[in-house]
Amino acid sequence: MSNYTIHTGLWVNYDSAPALGATLTVSIRWGNYLIAALSSLVGWAGASAWSIVSFYLHQRLAAAREKDVLHQQLQVHFRTAGSFLDSWLDGIGLHKAWKGRAEKVKRRTLAVSFLALVLFALFMAAGVFVAEVATKTYQDVLVLAKPSDCGDLSFMMDESDPDKLAGGIDELTSWYNNGAFWGRNYARDVYVERRGRESGFSMSELPFIGHETPCPYTNGTTCLGPNRTEGAAWRMDAGPLDSHIHFGMNAPADERVTWGVTATCAVVDTQNLTTKPYWRLEENDDGTTMNNTYIGILQQFDEDRGEASNLMFEVPLYLKYQRTGYRSQRGLWTPGLNDAYNKSITGYPFNNTEADMAMVSTTQGRMFYYDRVDDPYFMAHRSNTSEEYAMSPNATVYYASQLVTVMVCTEQQQICNPHTDQCTPWSGTLKLQGAIGNNTISLNHAQLATALRLIASVSSMISQTARAATNLMVAEKNGVRGGASLPPNQWIKEVELWFAANLANTQANLLEWIAKPWPAGQVQNYYKYINLTAMDAPYQRANIMEQKDRLCQNQLVRSSTTVQNFSVLALTIVIVFCSALIITALVMPACVGHFRERRRSRGLTLSEAAEAGRVARLADAKYNVLAMALRGAGVENWERRGTSEIPVTKGSVTVCPPVEKNGLPAYPCTSCAICRVPSSSSSSSDSVSDTEKKQKPKLKIDIKSMSGSTVDGDEKRQNSGSKSFIQKLGRSMTEHTLVASPVEMSPTGDDKSSIAEGDRITSLSPAPPIPKKSRTRSQ
Known part of the structure; x- marks a missing residue:
């Protein structure tokens, strides 16, 4: 897997509009600090909201012409209002004190408590739910990966240097094998056993559907079903898969492409294919010399029985007699490649110039089962009661009905431009690469860079299918000698696992495109046969290096428990709303007072309500209430300095305790x-x-x-x-x-x-x- 790290800071997730997708990624620690700060800010905003409400209600009460003592106490209460809890308790206290002594006591007093309680509950809930602006610490989150060595992985194959050529081939083979085994294990856990597995993929599994389809081979062979009766093929379709949604290549809608892949597999009947022993050396390639070392299956599609006469499978004869379990091999063909090895299954009845093909052959050796197996690929009907490795000497076991079974698979891919509704034809890998290189579907530069990156990372099912018997679920289940019976559709489960494994490998390759699996600065010790200068070559030829660099910076990955995402829009709303309440509560009384004083200084009169509110705000202030009490006790010579609302005496005065x-x-x-x-x-x-x-x-x-x-x-x-x-x-x-x-x-x-x-x-x-x-x- 790739060696990426996580980007922290601001970025945009293009799942939605930039304003909605703006995201802040921070560590869990700093996320907790930020949530705590937001909760405190909401609490402060709540207190400020109560101050605003109290100011408004005080001014309304002050404007009334007819007042009783309760009215005046409520007026003083709102002038000197404390917290929500204080106001709630004051309302209850006023109700108890005035019950039966004034008009409409319940409505006038309990309304204070109810209002305080509602606002308290509202802001308490806001303080709790403010954490919703962040993703949960126990959930996976989509984040950006930091790039490292972006570009296509290219191995150096220097034919002029035999050592370098051999080393490059070994490294390439190792890389493919590691990827195939990892993808197979990942697909088994996620797609088959439905359990989670750490991957970093933006989408843990890619959707695909499997269904029966008519047999594509009608002449020379046929497709087999249970009990080797005539049956159908099995088709698997994935796509269209969006480059952003499914592969995490974070980009606006106009920079995306879609990719689709389909594979059709069938167990084929080989009775009409010539089966003879043969010798692999050139002087005996006509298949007439018997050696008794190998058994081969040759397909006769013309007069030529030489190198081009489709070698499908070879198996050592001793496997027929030894208990070695499952063994699989494959032959490949990709239209456009002219070497003999990749022509191995061309021609009648498997001729297909628009698809990559693979013929996978498997032998079960002396594997046995305790029940008959009707699956056409693993069919076992030959019974025996003297198997020494059976649980009981008298137990009846079943061996494979044929030494070799054959499955043929075809695969096609397609890339589409979602904005022009143009798509490449369904074709094999090389033809798809040619169509993208020639830009036959009018891709813009950003889409072209995305398409080049995608097809360079695609793991073909054909190239990765059944690399060894370890890719078979039955081999993992039953070991090397025997085991439980298999269902009649076991071969379908196997090919769906291969298909899912290659989807997973494609996702893994896309991550390795932005961050190679070697530690930074250690390429020479890990992948010394990789051509680092060739990683940018396709993008330089297309003159889209700027778009390629943008792809490097915008790969979405999934992270768990290490970071948190905050919605920048939600953060902004909380901060702006709370700050507005706080600032309003701080400046509103001063601004109203300044406006009123300014009018008075200009000789303009205030309205009756405004004048009453101005005077009441001065009179009901807690220090002025104290001053009025002291004036009643004989303390004189009071004054206010400037715009201050606090009354002071002109000299020092000794105040007696109450x-x-x-x-x-x-x-x-x-x-x-x-x-x-x-x-x-x-x-x-x-x-x-x-x-x-x-x-x-x-x-x-x-x-x-x-x-x-x-x-x-x-x-x-x-x-x-x-x-x-x-x-x-x-x-x-x-x-x-x-x-x-x-x-x-x-x-x-x-x-x-x-x-x-x-x-x-x-x-x-x-x-x-x-x-x-x-x-x-x-x-």
Whole structure:
């Protein structure tokens, strides 16, 4: 098999339009990273989508004229909306709190939860199914192979150098034999036993059909069926096979060709063929000299009994008596070749100038079966009960009815131009090569390069059929002595396996065309009889080297568990859609706000809904909600800087912690110098007596002098409301106006320093040190 590696990166699969076929191939590791990043991006897009929805709903709610508290809470919710889960829980919480206290609570509150839940489910599913943009890690994927030594494989046959000629012949024979055995094993696993096998082919098996056809031989011989009765031939058709779809030569539709092959085989009757012993040497080639070493079958089709009188089969006589199992040989003929060997089966009744032919002869020696075999090619009817190798000495076994059986096969090929509907005639290999070389079917340059590559890689069934008995399934099943009986159509199974094996060999040769089976830089050690300079010769003669190089870069192969393919279109859609949501969520509030402010700065008025939305967006912001709560507690002097929505105070302010009253938290007077947080016992309504509840809240203030001296509690209470005491402190104290809040209750009510809730008092606390740089401004 070829020595290809896998291309990673961007490429186009021309199974569909370029936009749809754009593919990114990465390793499994980087594929996992990419899927994780896409899932995160989808999650971010989901959060952004909720932000967009919340912005829209907030503006819709803000435009309403009549509002209740629930309406305002929903408005604040959408202004400060968090995640899907937060909104879902908030909707449920609002429903429970307002149930029975406002109109249409269920519709108004649970709609929030439902909307959040739907969007959450939608984007959660999108985050999971985003992995569908990639192929599965447990599936085979089509990828591009990296080329290495592209071109036709050519062996050097230098007749002037006997050693080089012999070495080239040996290398060529070895290459053919290795391919034949590999193809046969592959076809047995994939086509016959229907189990997977690693190959790298873009299509693991090529489709073909087999069916009976009338016997093509009607004079001089006939076709045999079960029990050697007169029967039909068996025809196998593959095609038209698309160069892209079936062979993985990745190309647009206008650069493809189709190829078809058909083979017809028949078991033939040899009784009318002269059978005589003969001697193979030239002086005895007339077949009249008996030697008793070989048995030969000679076909008499003219007066000449010499070298051209069709040698079909030869077999050593001793095979008749020794248990050597199956032995097969073949004779070939290809129209256009004039050597005697390739004329071996020409003439009557097998004369066919438009097909490659093979005559395959098989002897079974002393093979035996435990049941009669009616198959015409492996027919065994001669019984015997004294076979020493049988399971039982008394068992009846059956031997082959004939020493030699003969099968004749013809094969034709055709290449078509799918855009002009022109096809070459069905013919043998040489005539097909001539038709493509002369471009008789108007192929464009890309199609011509594809056709040249295809016919150079075709493994002819005739040239590869039954190279030895190891190509027979029965030989693998029954060994060298005996075995189980065979079905009457065993010969059909054998020829279909040969046909499938040669389809597989053609696929393997196409892969070797782009990546030769030797490691890079090691040609001299593996295939030193290969002519590397001749690999480009047909393409240089046709002036299509550019198209040939494109074929090198575009061979599809199948890979498992090493890489992943990502649809570039799907990736683009996910990234663009998610990015659009994210960017919209980020810029939409700012853009809307900028547009509105720009209109106001020009003196243009906004619509009533737009103005309400603008103000509500400022008012319902979480920091502004806090500012409004603090303003209620006495913190003043708020402002916004520039376009910022965050309110700030003009100076530093001490904020007292919130306290609880009647089950509701509230901020106390925030102008206290030092705020004492009441204990749970003093703030709890359950632990306070009715008398204590009726008393006014008290506020205690600690005062420390600037110099660090302290004033005890009695002095504080005596002087808390004294103006003279304030005047004595002078500039060492700062003046604060406080709003009394229920920070701490006096248990007795006797405290004269108690301050009623709502009363305004003036208290003193040490003035903070003034920084040198800002002292003048403070003064």
